[in-house]
Amino acid sequence: MRTRKVPLRKCVACQEMMPKKELIRVVRTPAEEVQIDLTGKKAGRGAYLCGKVSCFKLAKKSKALDRALKAPVGEHIYDQLERDFVAAQEQFNALKELAGHEAE
Numbered sequence: 001m002r003t004r005k006v007p008l009r010k011c012v013a014c015q016e017m018m019p020k021k022e023l024i025r026v027v028r029t030p031a032e033e034v035q036i037d038l039t040g041k042k043a044g045r046g047a048y049l050c051g052k053v054s055c056f057k058l059a060k061k062s063k064a065l066d067r068a069l070k071a072p073v074g075e076h077i078y079d080q081l082e083r084d085f086v087a088a089q090e091q092f093n094a095l096k097e098l099a100g101h102e103a104e
């Protein structure tokens, strides 16, 4: 018998370990673009944030994404990401709720 392990990832801002699907992935693509990746499947180096705007703000302030993605993330990229993050967060939470109901 195999037990199914939930893959855990660490939020780069608050350092909390969480199930992967509770986190929002930020990816640095091979084209050096930094984007929010809601599918979690985009190619590139990924960093995870829990779906909280407060964590995004913390990551921005501490430049946690620069470290996690091993690349400098410009201020304007953070601003862009923040807008995407807020939009994504709503979508993300809706999806999570949906998934939660399905699992019940």
Ligand SMILES: [Zn+2]
Pocket (backbone or CB within 6 Å): 011, 012, 013, 014, 015, 016, 049, 050, 052, 055
């Ligand atoms: Zn967090």
